Amino acid sequence: MSCKKLKMICFSPTRTTRRILDAVAEGVGAGQLEVIDLTREDQLPADLNCDDDLVIIGAPVYSGRIPLAAVERFKALKSCGTPVVPVVVYGNRAYEDALIELSDIATEAGFKTVAGAAFIGEHSFSTEKTPIAVSRPDEDDLVKAREFGKSLVAKFADGSLATSSVEVPGNRPYKDRSPKASASPVSNGDCQLCGACERVCPTAAISVGAMVETDPDKCIFCCACVKVCAFEARKLEVPRLLEVSQWLADNFSARREPEIFI
Template structure:
């Protein structure tokens, strides 16, 4: 099966997943490429259907699982039997059940996964004092992502009728691990440094931040992606909660050894 079009489909608050998906698309080398960005708040985009070509579906890993927001938004997409490359991007700790969960969700909404990858991106909690996979994906990661895309394209060309495609094996355990998360806390705004530019409001994938007399954050809607922190040029947004700081320090101390992407074809 030749590929004349790809559809890039991703949830990527801090842009690391998007970079990997784009690199895979470059490796596939299709003449046309569509893009469905599931990151903005749900009310800003419409459900969509993907028909034909090859889809590249990417999501970040939060605590070894897919973010609930990513799953709910993926379920508004119809795959219609389209073959797919799936990719989970994690912060150099572990991806645990996330890739298996992504494969299962992709199949549930009508895609046919033919290749999978687990790549590394800078952790959401990474900062100057607590670096966690800082700067990743780097040039080496993106090169491997392109090579993976090329390999997935060649595999698809060799495959027979879709009805004969076997279930793609990926690591993970079902039932998936429980992840309680960190409910009720969120990054804060240092008002003295805030220039009221609204970048944090635009960056938030759940519309949890409001710019009024002050910058307020709905902690119940916050998913701790830290897109607001990483996009704030004057560094007015910060993780000042002791629980978040404790997790960041633990990860920075224990996840320093560089992990490399894993691919499954």
């Protein structure tokens, strides 16, 4: 049996999760690949039924959990027993309960977890002053992601993937979510009002007109706006998060490697 129809479902504000999922999908090499990117709330597809041979679902880790914005979008998915591979991408600190949470979300939607993985991506808070997992995923990570895809297809071909049931690490109940501060990145005088930040914001928190306005209650600190700004005019200057960035850079610089569960 071969994997003809593969679906990739992701939430990925700064695209590291998306790059890992692309590489896993490349390794699977299915005849038909459908991508459902749930990152932008105004681009959600109407039909979220999954009758594919295999589904790969991916999200970043926020405070050891799946970001709420992703959880809400994933909840619209429906399946009748399709094999699913949850993949989380984290910023070289820890993924804690995120992978088990993503597996549980998929189970709730009717999927069956047959494998899973945790990869590393450049931390959303990484800056020149506080570098954290800079440029990850790198080529080594992408090779591992493609190999993971190949191992999935090998197990699919010999029939063992359909019967396997994988337990991924994590605790239930999951760790508590950190309370969300009402704050956001800000644009400085170098801003050219080009609108790139508005276009990448996953929660529609930014509107660009004669000036840039950001709704601090909608902002999830994903930093997509900071990373996309070609003029380096958008900065995360929330004091508490600057402290966190420094703590991460000081304590989590030792390279962590991807973990595969199959």
